[in-house]
Amino acid sequence: MALTLYWGSGSPFSWRVQLALEHKGLEYESQLLHFDKQEHQSPQMLKLNPRGRVPVLKDGDYVVFESVAILYFLDLKYPQQPIFGSSPEEAGVIMRVICEFQAYAEPSLIKITSAVFAGKVADGIEELTDAMHVVAREARTIEGRLSKEPWIVGTGYSATDMVIFPWIQLLRRALDRPAAAELGARFLPMERNYPALARWIGRIEALPGYERTYPPHWRHT
Ligand SMILES: N[C@@H](CCC(=O)N[C@@H](CS)C(=O)NCC(=O)O)C(=O)O
Numbered sequence: 001m002a003l004t005l006y007w008g009s010g011s012p013f014s015w016r017v018q019l020a021l022e023h024k025g026l027e028y029e030s031q032l033l034h035f036d037k038q039e040h041q042s043p044q045m046l047k048l049n050p051r052g053r054v055p056v057l058k059d060g061d062y063v064v065f066e067s068v069a070i071l072y073f074l075d076l077k078y079p080q081q082p083i084f085g086s087s088p089e090e091a092g093v094i095m096r097v098i099c100e101f102q103a104y105a106e107p108s109l110i111k112i113t114s115a116v117f118a119g120k121v122a123d124g125i126e127e128l129t130d131a132m133h134v135v136a137r138e139a140r141t142i143e144g145r146l147s148k149e150p151w152i153v154g155t156g157y158s159a160t161d162m163v164i165f166p167w168i169q170l171l172r173r174a175l176d177r178p179a180a181a182e183l184g185a186r187f188l189p190m191e192r193n194y195p196a197l198a199r200w201i202g203r204i205e206a207l208p209g210y211e212r213t214y215p216p217h218w219r220h221t
Pocket of ligand 1: 178
């Protein structure tokens, strides 16, 4: 098998790549690395990615890391079921919305989810509340897009959906924790506050192969 994916359970960056591989129907060898055992920092992994982060994709001897770069590589190398659109204009919008998400939403999402999972909500509640406002504003923009079309950009499931979806799932999981109840009050339940986003989540969850991408440790914790 030519493709090998090194990934971590619950890593939103890894999840993007798994969604793309499933969508494209590509077979791959799955190398699940355990963060608690520092497997992503092993000498073998540092040789593949000196930053010691996942995901990392190997295709034969070729190695690529950084989740969006992996999505782009996969789409050029395996063009069936394209994920960067079918015209330069569509590709431009897909990439633009990904860049906007990474620039304006991701730093706040990292702040919120890291604090919740580290049990440190109370320590930084003011900063986290501000981060939640940023996330809510970005989520409203996406909600607006999804209230007109089934997917975030254009008429098809694309790299934009794959980039954003795992973060929304991780955020929901974080905000479901009792310690985050106050932070999540205006966000959850999504069915009430972001109905188009909630329907979009259901659409992705119903895709073939989705279950294979679901973070394994989320099933029992
Ligand atoms: N910008 C990178 C981020 C990758 C990343 O931060 N991955 C996390 C897991 S969610 C990781 O490997 N963390 C390990 C560490 O920081 O030691 C991407 O898009 O792939």
